[in-house]
Amino acid sequence: MDCLIAGVPEPDAGQQLAFLRQLQRLFQEGDFTSTYKYALLLALAELAIECDAPAGAALMLPMERIAGKFAEFYWLQSLPYSSDAAGNRGDVLLQNTDRQVAVIRHLTTLRSLGVSTLSQARQHPNWQRTLRAIATHVRKMPVQRLQNLSGNPVIFLFDPAAVGNTLTLLPGVAFQLRRFQGFIQQLVRAGWVNYIRSNRQNAALVGQGADLEAFLFGSPRAVLTQVKQLLAPLQSQRCFFCQQGLHDNAAVDHFIPWSRYPRDTALNFVLAHAACNTSKSDLLAGGAHLERWLERNAREGATIAGQLQHAGFVSEPDVATRVAAWAYREGVSAGVRVWHGRGQTALISADLMRVFG
Ligand SMILES: [Zn+2]
Known part of the structure; x- marks a missing residue:
């Protein structure tokens, strides 16, 4: 399904500043109990560019496209990480404070069926089913919680109650996500790396590993x-x-x-x-x-x-x-x-x- 759009004027400087303030609050006051919120924010920011709605427009994103982004972000992260230069086998990093996030579990299941690259995964008969399962988790968890700031909902990206098979970015949000793309990407990555590093259950794996960011996002x-x-x-x-x-x-x-x-x-x-x-x-x-x-x-x-x-x-x-x-x-x-x-x-x-x- 393509992304659907409806036009209104582009946000003015005051609205852009207000958006940045909300974004700043999201990082400062948002409760990050897993890495899902980072993934959702990154998915929305990238889809805002890839779908290219006119300035100021609302943008309707199919949940399966968002799930596809989650699969892309977590695919390499579903491999074992080891900071040990001596070649210790390592283990999959925990993306949650208690048990592993469901997206990683779904991707690990695909890997266990002999799939080793994302392009093979996309060709696999179970791919659509996996995407739908991921979409369900995304809709239940980060979609509902992303905009809770200090315990109160502050709706500035999308209305979580209206999310079904699609998620609609409010008018002007796609424009703002495009405008502040580099900034958002840097904030999300820094937050994500910090989350993995400060999750105590990862301590033994992460150690002093200086290549953690490259493992999570970079190209070997x-x-x-x-x-x-x-x-x-x-x-x-x-x-x-x-x-x-x-x-x-x-x-x-x-x-x-x-x-x-x-x-x-x-x-x-x-x-x-x-x-x-x-x-x-x-x-x-x-x-x-x-x-x-x-x-x-x-x-x-x-x-x-x-x-x-x-x-x-x-x-x-x-x-x-x-x-x-x-x-x-x-x-x-x-x-x-x-x-x-x-x-x-x-x-x-x-x-x-x-x-x-
Ligand atoms: Zn040259």
């Missing part, structure tokens, strides 16, 4: 090696940006910078010189690069997505373009500088949005 280095091996021949061993030859100095670059959208999606990767990558840093790339990237995805997108799906990356074809359209629209609205090449930046131009049609 081995997987980035796979990205390199796939992209190098597709780019004819040339840097995506300056088109000069790559030798051993290739770096995997997030075309839409990680600082703006801290999620690895398959089509967001390009291969570049380490020096080009460092120079671009957290800037958006200029119009010529953007056009080349869109062309590459139109031409090679299915190959890249297909290959990297097996490595565990999200690879719905439209998602990368929607994320990019959102990031550039925000860039135009904020009047940022874009990166053209090493040491060359310029003010972003609104004309650039034409490439998104």
Whole structure:
């Protein structure tokens, strides 16, 4: 099912400030007894971009899409974690203060049927049943509790009583989630990592593990090696940006910078010189690069997505373009500088949005 929309004007500065205050209260006063609320907030924030409703609109999200996001977030987390460099087998981290959350149990059941990647899980005959079961838990638990602040309901994202097979973000909420995306992602991740770390039952597993955040959200280095091996021949061993030859100095670059959208999606990767990558840093790339990237995805997108799906990356074809359209629209609205090449930046131009049609 697609996301349905209904238009009203975009929230003004006062409403945006009020939204940020509510969000701040949610993190300070919300009672986090499991990691579900973080997952729900992250799911809503990402779907607000992927569904791309017009500014100010209400946005109706099918619960199964939200459940799909939960499956995606918890899939790698349903593997045993071990901070022990000596190779201790480890165990699955507890995402709750008492017994393990149901989402992890459902995913573990799929794993026990011989499923080892998310793309295999999506093809499995039990997948739809698993999604429906996850949707039921999400509807009963975090949907009802997310907006309880200091014990009182403060309804500013969606009306929990109205959630059935769909969850409707109130008018303007999708706009706010898009506008404050990077900020929300950082808050959620920090909260989630802190929850896992401070859950006493995880203490023995977590130890001093410095790679906990990478385990929960990041891409293992081995997987980035796979990205390199796939992209190098597709780019004819040339840097995506300056088109000069790559030798051993290739770096995997997030075309839409990680600082703006801290999620690895398959089509967001390009291969570049380490020096080009460092120079671009957290800037958006200029119009010529953007056009080349869109062309590459139109031409090679299915190959890249297909290959990297097996490595565990999200690879719905439209998602990368929607994320990019959102990031550039925000860039135009904020009047940022874009990166053209090493040491060359310029003010972003609104004309650039034409490439998104
Ligand atoms: Zn280069």
